[in-house]
Amino acid sequence: MNCNSHLFRNLSPEAKLALTRRQILGAGANVIGAAALGSLLGQSNAWGSAIQERAVPHFAPKAKQVIYLHMVGGPSQLDLFDHKPEMQAMYDKDLPDSIRNGQRLTGMTSGQARFPVAPTKFPFAQHGQSGMWVSDLLPQTARCVDDMAFIRSMHTDAINHEPAMAEMQTGSQIGGRPCIGSWLSYGLGALNQNLPTFVVLVANPSNREQEQAISSRLWSSGYLPGEHAGVSFRSKGDPILFINNPPGVTDAIRRRSLDSVNALNALNLDNLGDPETQTRIQQYEMAFRMQSSVPELTDLTQEPQSTFDLYGEDARKPGTFANCALMSRRLVERGVRFVQLYLNNWDHHSNVGGRMPSQCKDIDQATFGLINDLKSRGMFEDTLIVWGGEFGRTVYSQGGLTHENYGRDHHPRCFTMWMAGGGAKGGTIYGETDDFSYNVVKDPVHVRDLHATILHLLGIDHERFTFRTQGLDFKLTGVEKANVVRALLA
Numbered sequence: 447m448n449c450n451s452h453l454f455r456n457l458s459p460e461a462k463l464a465l466t467r468r469q470i471l472g473a474g475a476n477v478i479g480a481a482a483l484g485s486l487l488g489q490s491n492a493w494g495s496a497i498q499e500r501a502v503p504h505f506a507p508k509a510k511q512v513i514y515l516h517m518v519g520g521p522s523q524l525d526l527f528d529h530k531p532e533m534q535a536m537y538d539k540d541l542p543d544s545i546r547n548g549q550r551l552t553g554m555t556s557g558q559a560r561f562p563v564a565p566t567k568f569p570f571a572q573h574g575q576s577g578m579w580v581s582d583l584l585p586q587t588a589r590c591v592d593d594m595a596f597i598r599s600m601h602t603d604a605i606n607h608e609p610a611m612a613e614m615q616t617g618s619q620i621g622g623r624p625c626i627g628s629w630l631s632y633g634l635g636a637l638n639q640n641l642p643t644f645v646v647l648v649a650n651p652s653n654r655e656q657e658q659a660i661s662s663r664l665w666s667s668g669y670l671p672g673e674h675a676g677v678s679f680r681s682k683g684d685p686i687l688f689i690n691n692p693p694g695v696t697d698a699i700r701r702r703s704l705d706s707v708n709a710l711n712a713l714n715l716d717n718l719g720d721p722e723t724q725t726r727i728q729q730y731e732m733a734f735r736m737q738s739s740v741p742e743l744t745d746l747t748q749e750p751q752s753t754f755d756l757y758g759e760d761a762r763k764p765g766t767f768a769n770c771a772l773m774s775r776r777l778v779e780r781g782v783r784f785v786q787l788y789l790n791n792w793d794h795h796s797n798v799g800g801r802m803p804s805q806c807k808d809i810d811q812a813t814f815g816l817i818n819d820l821k822s823r824g825m826f827e828d829t830l831i832v833w834g835g836e837f838g839r840t841v842y843s844q845g846g847l848t849h850e851n852y853g854r855d856h857h858p859r860c861f862t863m864w865m866a867g868g869g870a871k872g873g874t875i876y877g878e879t880d881d882f883s884y885n886v887v888k889d890p891v892h893v894r895d896l897h898a899t900i901l902h903l904l905g906i907d908h909e910r911f912t913f914r915t916q917g918l919d920f921k922l923t924g925v926e927k928a929n930v931v932r933a934l935l936a
Contacts, residue, residue, distance in 0.1 A: 502911060503634065503905025503906055504910060509830040509869050509904050511785075512831075513775075516789070520837045525566045525581055525798060527596065530881060533566075534565045539562065539563050564853075568581045568802070574873065575592050578594070578596060595866070595872060597862065597877055599888065599889050599891050603619065603858065603893075604619050613893055616668070617894060621663055626784075626897060627646075628644060628675060631784065632670045633906060634904065640780075641781065642782065644786070645676065646679065647786070649789045649808075650790075653791055653801050654791060657791050657793075665678065681769075743777070744773070756818060761815070768812035778820075795853045797853065820867060831867050837858040839855065869935060871936040874934055876889055894924055
């Protein structure tokens with residue numbers, strides 16, 4: 447390898463010898479050369495300070511912060527929002543081949559001899575001035591429909607959970623890409639220096655019959671600098687491990703220890719220029735500041751009784767969805783840019799009749815509480831709430847079918863999501879599906895269109911928001927055409 451490139455000239459001989467294989471290969475050796483090395487090393491002069499021009503926001507934003515409520519497993523649009531009364535007459539009749547049209551199925555139902563239509567067992571009613579149909583499972587959420595922009599025509603490329611969640615969170619089914627929270631942390635930066643820019647909460651469902659794996663790959667910073675990864679708060683015990691000093695260690699001693707460690711890391715950064723060293727320094731400093739800010743953040747004893755009347759008494763119980771929803775408000779109130787809240791157990795392959803009520807009870811009052819709490823504090827206009835899963839569910843039953851119970855398989859062809867606040871146009875109902883809620887028949891919205899729309903509400907032109915790595919300009923919305931859905935904008 448030729449180490450005479452201008453990017454290597456300032457490195458000591460020891461630093462050149464310490465280059466990792468990834469750094470050398472990413473540099474492209476003599477083929478791609480210095481340009482690719484610059485991209486690999488974080489668009490920086492000294493591998494520590496970014497020189498790529500982001501220049502965001504590109505225009506005046508409607509929203510400053512985001513609370514993303516991801517229902518892991520894929521909630522059934524047919525049992526919640528996409529009212530199909532015609533299906534009652536189709537009970538236990540075979541799904542017409544003209545509707546399925548040879549579309550792929552998962553291995554869980556592809557071997558079924560029949561695909562019997564399973565109408566929802568739950569009543570629906572229209573609500574608000576918008577007349578949005580909502581299942582009786584969500585009576586409190588239904589009171590907020592005029593604050594919400596519903597997308598009935600969402601669709602995605604993935605049919606299984608792992609790639610579908612990756613696509614919903616990162617824009618790609620391929621693992622290792624930055625998630626949307628990391629993109630916003632990178633582009634817009636912090637609003638509070640004492641808390642992370644991007645926080646992740648994982649709520650515990652009441653029913654735990656069929657949960658999906660959730661891990662830090664979903665809030666990875668990917669090829670973005672490591673400081674933009676999500677920080678996961680635990681639901682039990684200390685919200686972050688080792689947030690408190692050990693016995694006998696005062697804040698002054700902790701500060702002196704960190705200063706010494708940071709001084710050593712700074713020497714290492716000067717000698718080797720590894721951007722991960724800069725990330726480590728920043729993380730140590732953030733951890734120190736969080737030792738005072740996080741205990742105050744998580745102390746709910748100062749919340750009045752009216753707060754728990756709004757969210758429900760479950761908000762007092764750590765780890766519940768209601769508690770996490772309240773924590774989400776407290777986080778954005780203190781300047782956290784992006785809060786990602788996951789709730790598991792929406793993978794209803796069976797026992798929809800038994801499991802859907804408990805899932806909806808977990809979220810219903812808390813969702814109402816979150817929206818109205820933000821409104822009462824004057825934060826609703828600046829905070830975008832996004833609700834949805836990674837795909838929808840099939841109209842045909844997986845396994846046995848009765849009027850009282852049935853299962854639904856994964857369905858990427860159409861599903862429902864909603865947005866509220868932060869510049870989303872309340873009372874909007876966008877997109878339509880066919881009578882079977884199987885295909886989109888009007889105004890399709892792909893995951894990348896959703897991402898483009900979210901970025902737009904935060905003042906970002908998705909076409910101009912890129913990060914150069916491995917010789918390519920990557921963006922959240924990928925290389926295929928993505929459209930801002932302007933009908934969803936207030």
